[in-house]
Amino acid sequence: MAASQTDTPAARAIEIFAELVTSGDANPYPLYAQLHELGDAATAEPGPVIAFSHAAVSEVLRDPAYRVVDAARLDETWPGWREHPSCLAYSLLLSNSPEHERMRALVAGTFTPSRVGQLLANLTLLLFAGFETTTHLLGNGLRLILTTPEVERSLRAGIMPAQAFVAELLRYDPPVHLGTDRWRPEAGDLCGVPIPAGSRVMALLGAANRDPRTFAEPDRFDPARPDGASLLSFGAGPHYCLGAALARLEATVAFPLLLDGFPWLASGGEPVRRSGVGLRGYDTLPVTVS
Ligand code: HEM
Numbered sequence: 001m002a003a004s005q006t007d008t009p010a011a012r013a014i015e016i017f018a019e020l021v022t023s024g025d026a027n028p029y030p031l032y033a034q035l036h037e038l039g040d041a042a043t044a045e046p047g048p049v050i051a052f053s054h055a056a057v058s059e060v061l062r063d064p065a066y067r068v069v070d071a072a073r074l075d076e077t078w079p080g081w082r083e084h085p086s087c088l089a090y091s092l093l094l095s096n097s098p099e100h101e102r103m104r105a106l107v108a109g110t111f112t113p114s115r116v117g118q119l120l121a122n123l124t125l126l127l128f129a130g131f132e133t134t135t136h137l138l139g140n141g142l143r144l145i146l147t148t149p150e151v152e153r154s155l156r157a158g159i160m161p162a163q164a165f166v167a168e169l170l171r172y173d174p175p176v177h178l179g180t181d182r183w184r185p186e187a188g189d190l191c192g193v194p195i196p197a198g199s200r201v202m203a204l205l206g207a208a209n210r211d212p213r214t215f216a217e218p219d220r221f222d223p224a225r226p227d228g229a230s231l232l233s234f235g236a237g238p239h240y241c242l243g244a245a246l247a248r249l250e251a252t253v254a255f256p257l258l259l260d261g262f263p264w265l266a267s268g269g270e271p272v273r274r275s276g277v278g279l280r281g282y283d284t285l286p287v288t289v290s
Helices: 009-023 029-036 054-062 071-077 079-083 099-108 113-147 149-157 162-172 244-261
Strands: 041-043 049-051 182-184 188-190 193-195 199-203 282-284
Touching (some): 009 029, 009 041, 009 049, 049 054, 054 199, 113 149, 113 244, 149 162, 162 244
Parallel strands (some): 049 199
Antiparallel strands (some): 182 199, 188 193
């Protein structure tokens, strides 16, 4: 479906996506809810395909028909990319099978000198993938605690286990809202939406986590919900986050320590959100601890 047909659900989805990118960083969730009314995914040739339902995002992440933008693809689309040393094209996140499996086994096992180039790219990846993400998870959780007294009370009283709080926080207000770009070499179909060959595909992880067809009452923060296994905050499929267990552990340790260390914790002013929809968190989050 083309974007010029402004009355079609696909064209409306593309408009909502444009709004998300320009002004969705304050609160993307109402826009996600509007997207969910339009189906699973939308395509605006020659623009990207946007996946927003849980089913569509899950399929993009897991199905090998969708590939991340690796060095070979960059050679086609951005011939000068090798002049940018910070580019992560040799990293796990931007490689496809079979190189991806080899690197994943390498990172999980032993580092050998012949892999120094890949190692440097992966160390750079670890720095941003492992640091900013967890920082924003802690910030988003702290903001929820500061603005929701019953959550703070239940956590302090031990009625709400920190592990369950973190699991639901990861669904309700995750730090990563956009998966790494995918593209689909062959034409195909995503939850009934036709995908032209060579399409760029964007997976809205934050939207998938609020899909009412997967999570009952998705806008309610409910650490007791039984559907947590469907969480897509750490991705899915071959690129599933390598640090997921570490990130969960860090947050599960940090929140109780914070609450134990500071019995009187309150908001110290309006927080300032970081800009951009890909990563969701705060630049500043004032707190008083008197
Ligand atoms: C709350 C914290 C975190 C969140 C929400 C998060 C989220 C994600 C997501 C969504 C992906 C997959 C991206 C995609 O498929 O497009 C990913 C991949 C990755 N993450 Fe995390 N992450 C977190 C913490 C960490 C930490 C602590 C580390 C390491 C210390 C880490 C290392 C990685 C690596 C290496 C990959 C690439 C895996 C691959 O391509 O095979 N992440 N992460």
